[in-house]
Amino acid sequence: MKTKRVKELMVPLSAYATVSEDASLSEAVSALKQSQAEFDQQKYRHRAILVLDNNQKVIGKVDLWSILRSLEPKYEDMLSDSGPMHSGFTRKYQKAIIDSFNLWQDPLEKICEKAAQVKVKAFMSKPLESELIETDASLGEAIHQLVIGQHQSLLVTENGEVVGILRLTDAYDFACDAILACKI
DSSP states (O other): OOOOBHHHHOEEGGGSOEEETTOBHHHHHHHHHHHHHHSOTTSOOOOEEEEEOTTSOEEEEEEHHHHHHHTSTTHHHHOBTTBOTTTTOOHHHHHHHHHHTTTTOSOGGGHHHHHHHOBGGGTOBOOOGGGEEETTSBHHHHHHHHHHHTOSEEEEEETTEEEEEEEHHHHHHHHHHHHHHOOO
């Protein structure tokens, strides 16, 4: 059996939601919704937006978690990029944090105002080395990277440029299909 390569499962950059680094949160959400509507409905929907600089190079990623996080600026004081603060905390303690930090005090009806004002570059995550993988890497290596790094996706590179994205859901589907194809 031939080794499956990342490039065989990746979603090409041209088929993925992208916005400029100067786009607003509202524009990013719109781009993601449009991309989801246009994408093959037999597959999982996109769950992130890639951020491009003025040279159309990928410089960051915005996922669903970061979109919701950006609506409450006080999270920046509480959370770091090293991992979610809520790990291991009871629900009672999590509720106490809302009161302690005065989170979500503005009504959600003001969400439109926030979304128009917040710029993507303020909350996007810049790709870490552990989130990059070459097009010719084996799918096994990619799965290892997804699992060890607990990533939802990997940015696929060729000659140092991002050319696509390998989503956890696509790697999972491939692994499940391989399991079910086994003649036991």
